[in-house]
Amino acid sequence: MAKTRVVFHYPRTLIDVPVVSRIAREYDLDFNILRANITPDAEGLLVLELAGDAAEITRALEWANAQGVSTQALEKDVVRDDDECTQCGVCVTICPTDALRKDPVTQEVLFTPDDCVACELCVPACPPRAMAVAF
Amino acid sequence: MPKTYEEINAKIKAGEAVVVTAEEIIDIVEEEGAAKAAERVDVVTTGTFAPMCSSGAFLNTGHAHPRLKIQKAWLNDVNAYAGLAAVDLYIGATEATEDDPLNRDHPGDFSYGGGHVIEDLVAGKDVRLKAIAYGTDCYPRKKLDTWINIEDLNEAFLCNPRNAYQNYNVAVNVHADRPIYTYMGTLKPEIGNANYCSAGQLSPLLNDPYYRTIGIGTRIFLGGAQGYVFWQGTQHNPTVERLENGVTKAGAGTLSVVGDLKAMDQRWIRGVSFHGYGVSLNVGLGIPIPVLDEDIVRFTAVRDEDIVAPIVDYSRGYPYSEGGPLGHVSYAELKSGEIEIDGRTVETGALSSYPEAQKIAQLLKEQIEAGEFLLGRPVELIPSVESGLTFKGLKERPVEEEVTADG
Numbered sequence: 001m002a003k004t005r006v007v008f009h010y011p012r013t014l015i016d017v018p019v020v021s022r023i024a025r026e027y028d029l030d031f032n033i034l035r036a037n038i039t040p041d042a043e044g045l046l047v048l049e050l051a052g053d054a055a056e057i058t059r060a061l062e063w064a065n066a067q068g069v070s071t072q073a074l075e076k077d078v079v080r081d082d083d084e085c086t087q088c089g090v091c092v093t094i095c096p097t098d099a100l101r102k103d104p105v106t107q108e109v110l111f112t113p114d115d116c117v118a119c120e121l122c123v124p125a126c127p128p129r130a131m132a133v134a135f
Numbered sequence: 136m137p138k139t140y141e142e143i144n145a146k147i148k149a150g151e152a153v154v155v156t157a158e159e160i161i162d163i164v165e166e167e168g169a170a171k172a173a174e175r176v177d178v179v180t181t182g183t184f185a186p187m188c189s190s191g192a193f194l195n196t197g198h199a200h201p202r203l204k205i206q207k208a209w210l211n212d213v214n215a216y217a218g219l220a221a222v223d224l225y226i227g228a229t230e231a232t233e234d235d236p237l238n239r240d241h242p243g244d245f246s247y248g249g250g251h252v253i254e255d256l257v258a259g260k261d262v263r264l265k266a267i268a269y270g271t272d273c274y275p276r277k278k279l280d281t282w283i284n285i286e287d288l289n290e291a292f293l294c295n296p297r298n299a300y301q302n303y304n305v306a307v308n309v310h311a312d313r314p315i316y317t318y319m320g321t322l323k324p325e326i327g328n329a330n331y332c333s334a335g336q337l338s339p340l341l342n343d344p345y346y347r348t349i350g351i352g353t354r355i356f357l358g359g360a361q362g363y364v365f366w367q368g369t370q371h372n373p374t375v376e377r378l379e380n381g382v383t384k385a386g387a388g389t390l391s392v393v394g395d396l397k398a399m400d401q402r403w404i405r406g407v408s409f410h411g412y413g414v415s416l417n418v419g420l421g422i423p424i425p426v427l428d429e430d431i432v433r434f435t436a437v438r439d440e441d442i443v444a445p446i447v448d449y450s451r452g453y454p455y456s457e458g459g460p461l462g463h464v465s466y467a468e469l470k471s472g473e474i475e476i477d478g479r480t481v482e483t484g485a486l487s488s489y490p491e492a493q494k495i496a497q498l499l500k501e502q503i504e505a506g507e508f509l510l511g512r513p514v515e516l517i518p519s520v521e522s523g524l525t526f527k528g529l530k531e532r533p534v535e536e537e538v539t540a541d542g
Contacts, residue, residue: 102485
């Protein structure tokens with residue numbers, strides 16, 4: 001029995017395809033949705049915990065990739081270099097979770113790694129490039 | 136009783152000047168009234184730290200042996216303008232690296248450019264200078280490839296033609312069904328976010344909306360050093376619509392500023408990259424506003440609630456100059472993290488760092504209190520409303536090709 005956490009990036013065109021239920025049925029996997037951000041006509045983001053036979057997990061992810069879903073193991077961490085961060089806050093609307101948010105009083109940009117799903121959208125969106133992927 | 140620059144400077148030198156930030160003055164005027172505040176307070180400090188694209192630096196490298204008259208030059212592979220004498224260069228903030236794929240692989244990364252070269256110079260890092268020349272009798276050399284360091288340059292001064300915009304747009308994406316990549320950051324479809332870029336109540340020109348104290352020779356905080364205003368900025372537009380309190384309802388006044396790059400601090404001079412757009416330079420800038428009279432202190436007491444910015448569509452409205460703003464919102468609303476547009480709640484993002492603007496205003500206050508920073512009395516103020524100056528678009532005049540007899 002293997003367990004893994006995966007981030008799914010959906011293109012707009014795939015929002016209507018029942019990817020997760022197919023994975024569960026065809027590959028006999030249990031899934032737990034940790035985080036989801038899918039809206040019609042926009043790119044979607046889904047963080048799943050998959051449990052089942054290790055080989056089946058691999059096959060399921062290959063199938064998802066073939067459908068056009070890009071998948072990424074949640075082994076990476078996104079980190080912030082506090083010396084590089086200028087506290088502007090352009091990242092907060094890019095972050096699909098609340099890992100990056102602004103304190104409405106102090107206007108400081110707060111980063112909570114526990115809420116981060118390592119989607120990496122903030123990395124290129126940060127003007128001083130303070131966000132980076134750590135392996 | 137109106138005060139003069141000389142009186143305020145005498146107090147600064149004596150360590151007796153009362154200096155407050157543009158945040159602190161709000162409560163002071165509210166509690167004591169403008170008349171009393173104008174008597175008691177001598178200087179109000181402002182600050183802003185944001186991408187300011189129209190920025191760059193003049194560098195003089197000194198002459199090589201044998202001499203060359205630089206025709207084209209690159210600093211860390213970023214093209215610097217060399218069409219000046221022999222060894223004077225101008226490195227512009229938004230120049231991309233020579234072999235950068237730019238937006239061929241859209242959206243481009245733009246990880247390095249002119250802004251980063253300027254930051255590296257300020258940080259004291261060695262920068263690689265490559266140059267070519269065509270050779271003359273007095274400048275025979277044709278090639279140069281060397282490391283340079285800001286310490287060894289004769290002059291290195293930041294010289295920015297347009298900084299410190301008085302107010303700015305709030306950018307949204309109304310029409311594109313994909314994210315758009317702009318100088319206002321990444322804008323999500325269906326008005327998925329709204330990005331703004333001003334320090335609002337701390338922003339220099341929003342605190343002196345008619346430029347009664349700002350002109351040629353005004354001494355300012357620039358990138359951590361003392362710099363000067365030397366002209367109105369390009370696109371200076373004092374005649375935009377204003378609220379009753381004098382606040383401009385859109386981008387209006389701008390400043391040309393200059394300062395010694397060698398004295399600047401990397402913290403306030405930062406190269407930045409805009410995904411899918413290009414590179415720029417974050418500049419820290421602060422202006423001390425002398426409280427010469429009651430009107431001036433009233434202007435400096437402006438609050439985020441009293442300053443509005445226009446919401447502009449960057450998918451069609453801005454690029455194709457279509458339509459007007461979608462509405463106006465105050466900086467208080469913008470800073471709350473959410474605004475309402477057409478009945479929907481939209482998350483806001485900022486390009487201008489408010490915490491850093493606060494630090495600049497505070498630092499400037501401390502420098503004045505310590506007698507290290509004296510006010511510069513402008514020899515001429517920048518044009519205000521009565522100048523009638525407006526920011527014009529380009530009127531294109533089609534070029535008719537000359538047709539010769541043999542076609």
